[in-house]
């Protein structure tokens with residue numbers, strides 16, 4: 001796995017890591033096949049990952065121009081997780 005020193009700080013508490021409430025995400029990327037890669041943000045402290053379905057597909061590993069999409073994917077993943085938890089409570 002290609003470890004990047006890309007960090008993102010979340011402003012809103014609801015976007016912090018659901019496991020350890022860390023507000024700093026670490027950007028990661030990896031090659032998934034010969035000609036495609038994915039990149040995503042995960043918790044910089046515990047490594048919590050919202051799931052592969054919320055990773056951004058890229059051609060060349062980490063691409064800064066997709067950083068905003070990776071952050072959006074983190075947020076979407078969290079929202080999905082929250083919705084799932086709510087369903088379980090009901």
Ligand SMILES: [Zn+2]
Pocket residue numbers: 017018019020021022043044045046047048
């Ligand atoms: Zn965490």
